[in-house]
Amino acid sequence: MGYSVTDQSTVQTIGKYRILGTLGRGSMGVVYKALDPEIERVVAIKTLRKINPAGADTDTALERFRLEARSAGKIRHPNVITIFEVNIEGDLPYLVMDYVQGQSLADIIKSQGRIAPGFVIHLLKQAAAGIDAAHRCGVIHRDIKPRNMIVDSNKQLYVLDFGIASLDMTLGEIKSDKSRSTVMGTPGYMSPEQVLDEGVDYRTDIFSLAVVAFECFTGKRPFPGENFTEIVANILNAKPLALTSLAPDLPLALEADFERALSKNKDERFETAAEMIGCFEDSLRRAGKQILSKTGSPSARERKKSVWKSLSVVSEPSVRQISSREEANGSDGPGRSDYPVRSLISANPGVKKSESSYYGGPKKGATPGSIFQNSNYDLTDSSNIGYQSLSGMQVLILLFGVLCIFLGTYLLWIITEENSQLTGPGGEKVKVVAAAPGNAAVLTFPSEIDLKISPVDYDLPPASKAVHEMSSRELLGVLVSNSLPAGELVSALKEARRRKIPKLVNAVVHVLDNQSYLVRIEAVKILGELKDRRAVPKLVELLDDIDPLVRIKTAQSLGMLGSRKAIGYLTVRLSKEQLPGVKKAIKNAIEKINGFPLSK
Structure with a gap:
């Protein structure tokens, strides 16, 4: 089956694998969908750049290529695409990987913009687990980005291309391509040390994952730019965009977590990807369960209830109509809002619906206060009166307001009463x-x-x-x-x-x-x-x-x-x-x- 590839568009077989179609093309090579004829398994084959085995150090570099391939193949994790084989066919290196049918995280972000916080945490927990597993095997990805993450129909995420960057760098040494930069990665997701090609380690992947998380939460990358030069300059010199300016509903604690995760000093970042995503989740949970409960698409975001609607009684058909509208809008699953309807005055068990002038709304010709003319309502009976208690958030807001008033009064006293002149140690004025x-x-x-x-x-x-x-x-x-x-x-x-x-x-x-x-x-x-x-x-x-x-x-x-x-x-x-x-x-x-x- 040996051959030398001259036109990859006409490839029918690679090694023992039969090509079924082309999945995509990138800067490093082509990705094919193929079939393993021995076990009838569908696989993905990624070809890397061709080599010219004529250099003086070719044997050493090829051996290093095989060692790195074996390291990448050692990663076994449910959230990492498994590499089955790494080989060289003629002048064409290739990798055989598990084939997963799904949608890339980049496509999800493109179609939805901001992703619901609960779903972001669900996906990135899986990505973090896979990345940490690779780091324990001594493998650094170097190109973490949404395009290298696939989400299947069961909402399980897989990280692709572990070890590919290192393998491609090794092939560059074999080819002796001095014009090609040894800096690997995608500019918008690279860490400062990766841009400078200085001391890249596992924390580079954690930085890149933080960029991916920021993009999932806001729909934008933290270091924007119109071209390569602007992006790199922002990564090296600028602060990340403010999270809460792009997503005001997210808590400031999460913005503080991102400042640490995107620190230009790698020693200040999180030690593991799981620790970082765990901190993100904690900050969201402290801000309120309703934020993490939103796991659906942003297009199905809950609409804020009107306070005035809670003061009127809605008939049962109206409740069903609201529920039907929510289902039609795609608000289902954990992100669904049930829109509870409360009554200002609860129904009296002894009164029929037809007898209540207020049930289902005021009747024609009703006058203000006519609701209380019905003698069947005993207004001294507290069971007929519905009280709406303060929620935990309202209590916190009330306490915060009282605290602000106290601090403002104290500050005003300091400004007006305390002399701002300099004094000596004995209290004498200067x-x-x-x-x-x-x-x-x-x-x-x-x-x-x-x-x-x-x-x-x-x-x-x-x-x-x-x-x-x-x-x-x-x-x-x-x-x-x-x-x-x-x-x-x-x-x-x-x-x-x-x-x-x-x-x-x-x-x-x-x-x-x-x-x-x-x-x-x-x-x-x-x-x-x-x-x-x-x-x-x-x-x-x-x-x-x-x-x-x-x-x-x-x-x-x-x-x-x-x-x-x-x-x-x-x-x-x-x-x-x-x-x-x-x-x-x-x-x-x-x-x-x-x-x-x-x-x-």
Whole structure:
């Protein structure tokens, strides 16, 4: 049966298999529907690119091809298409796989747009199970996408083409095709490390599955683009689209899960595909059972009930008509809505339907309140009155509203009652005085904050002693003397911070006036990390520093310290600052301390 394929459109047999038809064509080759004549089994055969077995390393590469083929063939899972055979016929490598009749997930997304959340979880749980099983066998897919997932008539999902990308890369080495990129995958679903061809591992597949999940929930990919360049640039540099902006009915918790799943740092992603889909399901379940109960097509989405309909009595034929309309619209199975109808006044067992002027709606000529003229209704009997209790969601909304009112009142009290001026450690007020136009604001303190260090607290080290060899007392002496070169002083600051030496805040304050902006930046950074508010009066002075980088870092540190007493000076400085970068840092510091954004 050996042959060399020259025109794959005229292929009748491959190996022992008889070709029944063509299923599809792709960048790697052609997929055929074929028959195994020995056991009368229908299979799918995927051909890969032809090889030219004339290279120097052909034997080594072919052996690697067979090893990878065996690895792919080891995967046995109900949600993974089984590979029965991998072989080379003449110059044509091919794989023989199980044939599954169904619809690709890509076609489902194309026809439906958004898929119901319950059905998405149902499908992706299966995909995750298959992908994790392959990872346990040491096989990375590298091309997870909706087109490589098939859903059969029983709603069982199968993942296709495990190991195909690795096999095709190996064939590229055999063919020595230097013009072909070794980066494998489909651009819209590739991970950042896959785009850069750096350290691809199992977490690449998890990233791609997250892209597939995002597309199922929203109908759009998280990193869009009109062409390859735009898509890749967004994958590498941009944040994913906001899930809730595309699907407002989905919870914010799910959007947070996607931020982790689509992290550009693979160490921050989920460890397994099953863990990721499990988190998605938990977020949906916490948002309400009604979201997960929607497993049908979005076209059969439940219509929101009118509150007013629940206040009228509907006759039995009307209920059947509603049910019939829902069935006609395709709302069946787990996603069906039964539209319960409630009565404001329940039927009195002693009254016939014909006797009630309200049953089935008011009669002609009825006047407001005529319903109560029927003496058979005992309005003192609570059994005749239907009460509609609050649902759990309504209770939560009510409690949330009360909490918002309380927090708003408390915030208003803070804004109006608490003085925003800076104070010293003893509670004394600090005056902020605006100077003449063009000059910086002036900050005056009634008394200096005591951050002095006594000579008995430190020692001066020998001139030749390295920073890492100094004792804590010697490090303190170096910082107080403020006389070392800038590089050594920065090292001393970092070492003192690492050791958390005594009187560290006192010592760091002494180097804030160093001539090197690098030393000042490092000192300001440390004061912010230490969160000792005694340093606030010293830090605010550096908002007038000549170097903009020092001013930016100072604003950031004041924001970290969170002292509302500094807001007065920050506000004055914000009005005087000219550089946009520094203004933004000061504005962010004020907003961080206040806990709410500044009004424009």
